[in-house]
Amino acid sequence: MQHIYIIGSKGIPARYGGYETFVEKLTAGQKSLDIKYHVASRRDNTELSQENDVFEYNGAEIFSIDVPNIGPAQAIAYDIKALQWAIKNAKDIEAEAPIFYILAARIGPFMGKYVKQIHALGGTYLINPDGHEWKRAKWPLPVRKYWKVSEKGMVKHADLVVCDNRKIEEYIQDEYGTFKPNTTFIAYGTDTKPSSLSKSDSTVKNWFHEKNIQENNYYLIVGRFVPENNYETMIREFMKSDSKKDLVIITNVEKNKYYQQLLQSTGFDKxxxxxxxxxxxxxxxxxxxxxxxxSYIHGHEVGGTNPSLLESLSSTQLNLLVDVGFNRDVAHDAAIYWIKKDGHLANAINKADQYTKEQLLINSDRAKQIIADEYTWDSIIDKYEVLFG
Structure with missing residues (x-):
């Protein structure tokens, strides 16, 4: 039996989040009978984690970790405690050649010590570095500096770096070439099944009525309401556009200071x-x-392969993406790209509004084909099982 310890997600059953969805899909879609997953879960993640130290879910062993409330350092403490538990468990069950797969690069300064313990067990340490956490504006400068140092430590000690985007793999090879990192590319996945709801469902009718919008008559943004997702540019540029359609933004703005800042700087309420x-x-x-x-407008620029982008390519007929390498690596020529220069996105919106039905259909088919070829969960699970096998 190949024992795989997964550390870094908040755990499963999943609350919404990229890593949580990944672990949920990986365990629920397991095909190999020769793999046993062990997944760390924050004690506060779900009732199951609150009530049990260890429990089974999706055939995986879930182990609950208590995390002190210490601000940004909370995630660091969680990963360390989870890794300590995993190493002890692998020893206790005498796991043969266990694999420790850490999601996100948060505990780099401590990894040297733990890698020695992993290797002493005959084990292997894998890291998925995600995107550029050290670029996120939500973190104060000292925290951003720590994330960069931590990333370096995680990559330096890794037996293998698993990148969900080819541009992240290029970055790891370029930035940390002195360590001669061993890297591989396995993408993130997305669901491809159409919605089970229709226009006549009360859930749909009530939502569209309440928001006062009509089908096929709005541009859409979905994502965390944070500065690095370029909300200010997207809102300001939409206001400059000639579009008669709405801009619908699905995000949580409750008690959000950034919302008030944008209201002041853009006057979008008018x-x-x-x-x-x-x-x-x-x-x-x-x-x-x-x-x-x-159409969907995508402003994420510091991640790798963003789940929201994959979802939009698989479901929305036209996508307007901020022009960064991560996004081009995924969408290729099945999107309109924009830069943050004044007027650029407004012009792209005006251009999109002029697309014919035929152009929209061609674009939609192209995007869906990209997803079918590279980003279905079924194919991602296959690739992971080959890697872990």
């Missing part, structure tokens, strides 16, 4: 086209909203 739709946790409804958007 533009009736701009509509904040709150969060939508109902996944069939969110899928329906994506499928019936005229």
């Amino acid at each position: 533009d009736g086209r701009i509509k904040f739709g709150g969060t939508v946790y109902n996944q069939p409804l969110l899928r329906y909203i994506r499928e019936n958007a005229f």
Whole structure:
């Protein structure tokens, strides 16, 4: 039996999040009978974690970790405690050649010590560095500096760096070439099934009525409401555009200082086209909203392969993406790209509004083909099982 210890997600059953969804899909879709997953879960993640130290879910062993409330250092403490538990468990069960797969690069300064313990067990340490956490504006400068130092330590000690985007793999090879890192590319996945809801469902009718929007008559943004996702540029440029359609933003702005800052800097409340739709946790409804958007606008620029981008390529007919390597690596020629220069996105929106039905259909088919070829969960699970096997 190949024992795989997964550390760094908040755990499963999944609350919404990229790593959590990945672990949920990986364990639920398991095909190999020769793999046993052990997954760290924060004690506060779900009721199951709160009530049990160890429990089974999706055939995986889930181990609950208590995390002190110490601000940004909380995630560091969680990963260290989870890794300590995993190493002890591998020893206790005498796991043969266990694999420790750490999601996110948060504990670099401590990894040297733990890698020695992993190698003493005959084990292997894998890291998925995600995107450029050290570029996220939400972190104060000292925290961003720590994330960069930590990334370096995680890569330096890794037996293998698993990158979910080819541009991240290039970055790791360029930035840390002195360590001669061993890297591989395995993408993130996305669901491809259409929404189970239709226009006549009360859930759909109520939501669209409440938000005062019509199908195929809105541009859509979905994502965390943080500066590095370029909300200011997207809102300001949409206000400059000639579009008669709405801009619907699905995000959580409750008690968000950034929302007030944007309100002051853009005055978006004076533009009736701009509509904040709150969060939508109902996944069939969110899928329906994506499928019936005229176009999706994507401003994420510091991640690797962003889950929201994959979802939009698989469901929305036209995508307007900020022009960074991560996004081009995924969408290729199945999107309109924009830069943050004044007027550029506004012009792209005006251009999109002029697309014919034929152009929209061609673009949609191209995007869906990219997803089918590279980004289905089924194919991602196959690649991981080959890697772990």
